[in-house]
Amino acid sequence: DAGVIQSPRHEVTEMGQEVTLRCKPISGHDYLFWYRQTMMRGLELLIYFNNNVPIDDSGMPEDRFSAKMPNASFSTLKIQPSEPRDSAVYFCASSNSGSVTQYFGPGTRLLVL
Amino acid sequence: GIQVEQSPPDLILQEGANSTLRCNFSDSVNNLQWFHQNPWGQLINLFYIPSGTKQNGRLSATTVATERYSLLYISSSQTTDSGVYFCAAASGGGADGLTFGKGTHLIIQP
Numbered sequence: 001d002a003g004v005i006q007s008p009r010h011e012v013t014e015m016g017q018e019v020t021l022r023c024k025p026i027s028g029h030d031y032l033f034w035y036r037q038t039m040m041r042g043l044e045l046l047i048y049f050n051n052n053v054p055i056d057d058s059g060m061p062e063d064r065f066s067a068k069m070p071n072a073s074f075s076t077l078k079i080q081p082s083e084p085r086d087s088a089v090y091f092c093a094s095s096n097s098g099s100v101t102q103y104f105g106p107g108t109r110l111l112v113l
Numbered sequence: 114g115i116q117v118e119q120s121p122p123d124l125i126l127q128e129g130a131n132s133t134l135r136c137n138f139s140d141s142v143n144n145l146q147w148f149h150q151n152p153w154g155q156l157i158n159l160f161y162i163p164s165g166t167k168q169n170g171r172l173s174a175t176t177v178a179t180e181r182y183s184l185l186y187i188s189s190s191q192t193t194d195s196g197v198y199f200c201a202a203a204s205g206g207g208a209d210g211l212t213f214g215k216g217t218h219l220i221i222q223p
Binding site: 031033035042043044045047048050056059089091093095096097099100101102103104106107109 | 144146148154155156157158161199201208209210211212213214215216
């Protein structure tokens with residue numbers, strides 16, 4: 001069974017550009033989470049979805065960040081415009097309501113110059 | 114929201130040693146998980162343990178929910194156990210997003 005898939009694995013962009021991160025959860029999982037990891041703030045929850053519906057987006061830093069889940073097998077996290085302080089590793093995780101164990105993808109390492 | 118604190122922040126041990134990592138949380142929890150982040154950055158789930166005790170090979174975990182702490186035990190450490198161990202908790206519904214502690218950075222020397 002394939003795990004959580006994220007793309008791209010690495011992204012280098014310039015300040016002001018739009019960045020789109022992608023995630024494919026484990027098949028059959030109905031919860032999807034986006035986390036961000038930085039040295040200063042550690043691992044923090046940005047947003048999570050249940051059955052493709054956003055449940056809690058209180059961790060989204062500001063209006064430059066948006067997330068969508070158009071179907072059960074795909075989610076995007078978009079940053080527009082990007083800033084150097086957005087540089088971090090962005091993780092996607094999924095779980096199902098029958099077993100709340102969260103499974104993490106490999107992460108996307110984002111560098112904004 | 115819930116606060117999660119881990120100790121010690123850093124731990125250096127020789128191969129074969131045993132260790133205990135601690136996680137304190139500020140509120141009652143419905144969801145508590147331990148993760149290992151390996152040197153390549155991958156986060157691996159070790160235990161889902163909102164209460165009680167579980168064991169998986171050389172690793173075991175105990176959560177005392179009434180006293181708001183959890184312990185992760187690693188026995189007979191191997192160099193492959195090196196990395197950062199995170200405790201994460203949620204106090205709402207069982208499948209809520211998790212609040213992570215700052216982690217314990219473990220180095221196992223050969």
